Amino acid sequence: MRRTMLRTALLSLACLTAVLPAAASSRRHVAPPDIAENRVIPMYGNLPACEDPAVLGQLSSWFNSREAKFWEPLQVVTYDRVRPVAFRPWGDDFIPRRFCTGRVALNDGSLHRVDYSVRESLGLFGYTWNVNWCVSGLDRHRSYAPDCKMARP
Structure with a gap:
């Protein structure tokens, strides 16, 4: 009886110690040779920052182009309340x-939340950054x- 209780307690402790580090932080610990800075490229x-004019300009350009081609004649007028949400939230090896x-704010007077990410080396030919977005x-x-939940971290 005591042996079974001891075995159950040890198994519970092992499971708890396996789960605690993952629950304590959403970022994984990565050894220095595996971080993105040490890759071949x-x-x-x-x-660039979230409010950088180049970032917002690229977002506007893609949005305006998509809307003109497929949907309604909506155009971006301006942005406000722009703020960062996370930087490298999944760890240093991603x-x-x-x-x-x-x-x-769109040209029809409506206001919408926009979620976007600025991603390194995913631009033209992997040369520069680009923007992935959802309105x-x-x-x-x-x-x-x-x-737009899948556009957020």
Whole structure:
């Protein structure tokens, strides 16, 4: 009886110690040789800020182009409440990403939340950064459903 209780207690303790480090932090610990900076083509995480005009310009350009081609004649007018959400949230061995959110005003007078990420080495030919985005309420193919959740960390 005591032996069974001891065995059960040890098994419970082993399971608890296996789960605690993962629950304590959402980031994984990565040994220095495995970080993105030490790859054959290194990634340093030098990404523009969320409110950088180049980032918002690229987002506007892609949005305006998509809307003009497939949907309604919606155009981005301005952004506000732009703020960072996370930087490299999954750890140092993943492609560096800066996650941001803000509010976009469209030419029809509506306001929408926009979630986007600036990603390193995912631009043209892997040479520069690019922007992945989702405008809440205008994700018509539900690529980032539900309500742009998949565009956030």
